[in-house]
Amino acid sequence: MEVRDIRKTYHLPRGQTLKAVDGVSLSVMPGEVLGLVGESGSGKSTLGRCLLRLTDVSSGQIVFEGQDITHLGERAMRPLRQRMQMVFQDSYASLNPRRRIGDLLAEPLRVHPGPDGRKRSHAAITARLHELMELVSLPLSALERYAHEFSGGQRQRINIARALALSPRLIVADEPVSALDVSVQAQIVNLFTDLQTRLGLTYVFVAHDLAVVRQISTRVAVMYLGVVVELGETDAVLHHPAHPYTAALTAAVPRPEVGAPRAAPLGGDIPSPIARPAGCRFHTRCPAAQERCKVEDPALRPVSQGHFVACHFPLTDD
Numbered sequence: 001m002e003v004r005d006i007r008k009t010y011h012l013p014r015g016q017t018l019k020a021v022d023g024v025s026l027s028v029m030p031g032e033v034l035g036l037v038g039e040s041g042s043g044k045s046t047l048g049r050c051l052l053r054l055t056d057v058s059s060g061q062i063v064f065e066g067q068d069i070t071h072l073g074e075r076a077m078r079p080l081r082q083r084m085q086m087v088f089q090d091s092y093a094s095l096n097p098r099r100r101i102g103d104l105l106a107e108p109l110r111v112h113p114g115p116d117g118r119k120r121s122h123a124a125i126t127a128r129l130h131e132l133m134e135l136v137s138l139p140l141s142a143l144e145r146y147a148h149e150f151s152g153g154q155r156q157r158i159n160i161a162r163a164l165a166l167s168p169r170l171i172v173a174d175e176p177v178s179a180l181d182v183s184v185q186a187q188i189v190n191l192f193t194d195l196q197t198r199l200g201l202t203y204v205f206v207a208h209d210l211a212v213v214r215q216i217s218t219r220v221a222v223m224y225l226g227v228v229v230e231l232g233e234t235d236a237v238l239h240h241p242a243h244p245y246t247a248a249l250t251a252a253v254p255r256p257e258v259g260a261p262r263a264a265p266l267g268g269d270i271p272s273p274i275a276r277p278a279g280c281r282f283h284t285r286c287p288a289a290q291e292r293c294k295v296e297d298p299a300l301r302p303v304s305q306g307h308f309v310a311c312h313f314p315l316t317d318d
């Protein structure tokens, strides 16, 4: 997927505008896991929804497998929906409590044609449901039960099974483990990793927990107030951050292999995206801000091969 300068503006009552995504360009390569991190309100969920066209973008371009999908209508999007799916944070809200799990999972299989382009038979649907249960390590008996009969972790397995039903290539997972207990989180992250290897999936993995992102991501994009401020390989971004914001985020996470933290944890709140600061949008909280940062918005530019930062004074390792 190629994303070019996409923006999503919400028009609020009283004429205010909120730029939730304010010019993001990035690519998602086949088979990679792109972690999207940033504090609450930075625009991660909105960007994830824009990528899958679950919300309309205000401007910019989204190209998926060579096809410009930016302005496709719902009918034209339908065949593409099979190839891109979303897993949400709230495992309960996304499962209809009055329907058996087997019924919920069968629905997309009934609506969309099979790999041969024809309507799936009852037997083909049943066989696929069994495969899905195996993929997410749930017993077949789960198909007969209702959402409330499962734990949060099991419900997230069901949501993953539903996302997998139509054999997608790309999955956007929006904080898929944030609502789970820590021990369960690890199991679900491992499940995502196993599935990725087995099925050759590509993920955009939205999370505010850097430990989770470090574990699963090939590359990381750090968002702040609607833009990507740092992008690169996971190790480069999280272990050698070039943006003071990333450095502050990583400083908040204890790392056993490193003694003293590299930067002070972040103070203050994220400013309102309705009245975002002029110049570099991070300057009001940046320990290294200078005069230039108050007036000039830095563009994302390379600091090394494949590692990009939007900062006038990027950090170096020495």
Ligand SMILES: Nc1ncnc2c1ncn2[C@@H]1O[C@H](COP(=O)(O)OP(=O)(O)OP(=O)(O)O)[C@@H](O)[C@H]1O
Binding pocket: 010, 018, 019, 020, 038, 039, 040, 041, 042, 043, 044, 045, 046, 047, 208, 273
């Ligand atoms: N439907 C909407 N109408 C108006 N504003 C919205 C809407 N959806 C999101 N926003 C605003 O857009 C900004 C970005 O929100 P978004 O949920 O994308 O951020 P996030 O980084 O995913 O945060 P969180 O982790 O809290 O979900 C926030 O200021 C939010 O209030």
